[in-house]
Amino acid sequence: MHEHVTHPVPAEWAANAKIDADAYALKYRASVDDPDSFWLGEAQRIDWMRAPTKIKDTCFDTDNFRIKWFEDGTLNLAANCLDRHLATRGDDVAILWEPDHPDTPNRQLTYRELHEATCRFANLLKDKGVKRGDRVTIYLPMVPEAAVAMLACARIGAVHSIVFAGFSPDALAQRITDCESTIVLTSDEGLRGGKKVPLKANVDAACAKAKVDTVIMLRHTGADVPFVEGRDVDWAEAVAGMSAHCEPEEMNAEDPLFILYTSGSTGKPKGVLHTTGGYAVWASMTHEYTFDYRPGQIYWCAADIGWVTGHSYVVYGPLMNGATTLMFEGVPNYPDFSRFWQVVDKYEVEQFYAAPTALRALMREGDEWVKKTSRKSLKVLGSVGEPINPEAWDWYYDVVGDKRCPIVDTWWQTETGGHMITPLPGAHALKPGSASFPMFGVQPAVVDPADGHVLEGATEGALVILDSWPGQMRTVYGDHDRFIQTYFSQYPGKYFTGDGCRRDEDGYYWITGRIDDVINVSGHRMGTAEVESALVDHDAVAEAAVVGMPHDVKGQGIYAYVTTMEGVENTEELRKELIQWVRKEIGPIATPDVVQFAPGLPKTRSGKIMRRILRKIAENDTGNLGDTSTLADPSVVDDLLANSPHAK
Numbered sequence: 226m227h228e229h230v231t232h233p234v235p236a237e238w239a240a241n242a243k244i245d246a247d248a249y250a251l252k253y254r255a256s257v258d259d260p261d262s263f264w265l266g267e268a269q270r271i272d273w274m275r276a277p278t279k280i281k282d283t284c285f286d287t288d289n290f291r292i293k294w295f296e297d298g299t300l301n302l303a304a305n306c307l308d309r310h311l312a313t314r315g316d317d318v319a320i321l322w323e324p325d326h327p328d329t330p331n332r333q334l335t336y337r338e339l340h341e342a343t344c345r346f347a348n349l350l351k352d353k354g355v356k357r358g359d360r361v362t363i364y365l366p367m368v369p370e371a372a373v374a375m376l377a378c379a380r381i382g383a384v385h386s387i388v389f390a391g392f393s394p395d396a397l398a399q400r401i402t403d404c405e406s407t408i409v410l411t412s413d414e415g416l417r418g419g420k421k422v423p424l425k426a427n428v429d430a431a432c433a434k435a436k437v438d439t440v441i442m443l444r445h446t447g448a449d450v451p452f453v454e455g456r457d458v459d460w461a462e463a464v465a466g467m468s469a470h471c472e473p474e475e476m477n478a479e480d481p482l483f484i485l486y487t488s489g490s491t492g493k494p495k496g497v498l499h500t501t502g503g504y505a506v507w508a509s510m511t512h513e514y515t516f517d518y519r520p521g522q523i524y525w526c527a528a529d530i531g532w533v534t535g536h537s538y539v540v541y542g543p544l545m546n547g548a549t550t551l552m553f554e555g556v557p558n559y560p561d562f563s564r565f566w567q568v569v570d571k572y573e574v575e576q577f578y579a580a581p582t583a584l585r586a587l588m589r590e591g592d593e594w595v596k597k598t599s600r601k602s603l604k605v606l607g608s609v610g611e612p613i614n615p616e617a618w619d620w621y622y623d624v625v626g627d628k629r630c631p632i633v634d635t636w637w638q639t640e641t642g643g644h645m646i647t648p649l650p651g652a653h654a655l656k657p658g659s660a661s662f663p664m665f666g667v668q669p670a671v672v673d674p675a676d677g678h679v680l681e682g683a684t685e686g687a688l689v690i691l692d693s694w695p696g697q698m699r700t701v702y703g704d705h706d707r708f709i710q711t712y713f714s715q716y717p718g719k720y721f722t723g724d725g726c727r728r729d730e731d732g733y734y735w736i737t738g739r740i741d742d743v744i745n746v747s748g749h750r751m752g753t754a755e756v757e758s759a760l761v762d763h764d765a766v767a768e769a770a771v772v773g774m775p776h777d778v779k780g781q782g783i784y785a786y787v788t789t790m791e792g793v794e795n796t797e798e799l800r801k802e803l804i805q806w807v808r809k810e811i812g813p814i815a816t817p818d819v820v821q822f823a824p825g826l827p828k829t830r831s832g833k834i835m836r837r838i839l840r841k842i843a844e845n846d847t848g849n850l851g852d853t854s855t856l857a858d859p860s861v862v863d864d865l866l867a868n869s870p871h872a873k
């Protein structure tokens with residue numbers, strides 16, 4: 226039913242938007258018909274040190290594979306976020322920081338202050354031996370210093386690798402080792418919803434497993450934490466002695482900017498590598514057009530800097546565009562369920578951008594929490610990270626936005642650097658739950674998952690992208706073969722997104738979710754293989770298979786089937802222990818929702834686990850399990866059905 230509800234572009238939006246329907250159509254055509262001219266135009270938004278003359282040189286065919294954008298251009302991204310604004314808006318607020326608890330004093334940094342802090346910290350990094358191209362691991366909470374650290378790396382040409390501060394010491398150590406970084410930036414503790422997160426202790430534990438020479442620690446909560454002589458550095462003390470002048474390094478457009486680890490369908494997390502020039506153009510352009518951003522507006526993206534959304538839409542995109550970007554340390558339900566909307570009112574936020582999981586959690590608590598706030602400053606609402614179900618969409622639109630604010634449901638990925646498919650607020654009529662239309666330069670196609678042929682018109686299948694866009698990742702750090710293998714081999718010559726998708730009769734795209742072994746838990750990507758490998762690391766576990774299950778708030782929950790070792794008793798204690806174990810091994814976001822003991826897993830005679838069956842049981846969709854005749858032992862299915870929590 227919902228599909229038939231369409232919200233037309235409001236008249237004042239059609240009249241005043243940066244991009245209206247006609248402008249979208251024209252620009253989109255130009256972007257795919259003549260990418261060189263289009264992107265040369267968009268490149269003007271960047272202050273280049275040497276302007277690029279070569280714009281696009283890309284090919285997805287594996288025998289001639291290359292992705293190069295603006296390849297002879299040089300620039301510095303920190304200078305584009307900071308220095309270029311000093312003359313015109315040096316005293317405007319760059320970062321507004323709202324702490325975990327509303328009674329804690331907030332902070333704000335002007336562009337001038339952020340510039341100075343960045344230069345000092347950049348000099349500290351140099352002082353500690355960090356050179357152009359070196360990797361720097363950042364494990365910080367949502368504090369302005371996290372942005373300072375990112376910008377300082379960009380300023381000296383170091384490559385940052387941010388690890389979400391909710392990850393475990395093991396997960397952190399693995400990421401430090403994979404990118405061979407010997408320096409870690411952290412704080413004593415993090416603070417979320419009134420709870421302390423032992424970040425420094427986690428770093429200490431990670432250092433026991435990874436080779437780290439230097440830890441720079443910010444004092445944030447003031448907790449008394451151990452300090453390792455010769456390795457640990459006190460952030461504030463060290464920075465005080467540094468010069469506030471630091472020349473930005475001249476970087477090539479294709480020099481690496483950052484690595485961000487993300488989950489795939491197999492093996493360990495992969496280090497998605499983004500380069501400088503294309504990413505800069507992409508993050509700046511998408512931030513401006515998707516949010517219809519105009520200088521002076523207070524903009525808030527509620528994502529953590531540990532995810533790509535925090536990179537592109539808390540820090541780089543907004544700062545390149547001279548925005549005032551709000552950084553929120555806390556959570557939506559602390560001290561109470563009005564927190565988001567109180568913060569919106571406090572700063573008169575005009576664009577608000579969050580994940581559907583947060584909206585669903587708040588929606589459950591009733592409308593009063595929203596309605597007692599004003600929210601009249603809001604102009605655009607954004608959604609990101611997972612499909613937004615029409616019920617949550619309607620609530621966001623009706624209750625949060627008072628039916629005034631267009632919703633931009635932005636589909637994209639860590640790999641894509643920025644928005645790929647999204648409505649633009651002044652250009653597209655909205656259909657609740659649809660990510661709508663491609664961004665400039667993006668050529669989506671729907672292919673038959675079986676044979677990869679391109680499907681036309683209203684259809685459903687696997688979502689691929691036919692040609693490169695500037696913000697595309699360039700490689701998996703240290704494993705270029707894996708990059709090609711993962712994204713370009715399934716459907717040769719095309720970028721495979723891992724997502725399923727439907728295109729309706731009006732050409733709107735509807736993302737249906739992952740069709741590989743990745744699940745999306747509260748907007749966080751999780752490889753089922755990672756959870757499985759954590760489980761089999763436990764002494765009692767012989768084998769594990771993990772699938773997603775529908776979850777009202779999280780979107781998807783984690784459902785684990787576990788076969789224990791011979792002689793192990795499958796007790797309630799063990800079940801709880803396994804849940805805690807995964808939490809400890811990976812981090813709280815990986816906590817399994819269900820652990821089902823299974824004497825056997827459904828395997829084909831060649832030993833392959835039939836995940837289709839496991840998914841159906843987890844989804845409680847057991848009416849038609851499909852063909853089970855190829856199973857080595859079809860009777861295991863009966864046991865799985867009888868012991869599923871749904872059966873009880």
Ligand code: WTA
Pocket residue numbers: 487532533534608609610611612613634635636637638639640660722723724736738739745748749750
């Ligand atoms: C999913 C987050 C539906 C999708 C920016 C994608 C979405 C994965 C949407 C990437 C959306 C993201 N509608 N699904 N608007 N946005 N996804 O790398 O499955 O953390 O492949 O990037 O999230 O997650 P990632």
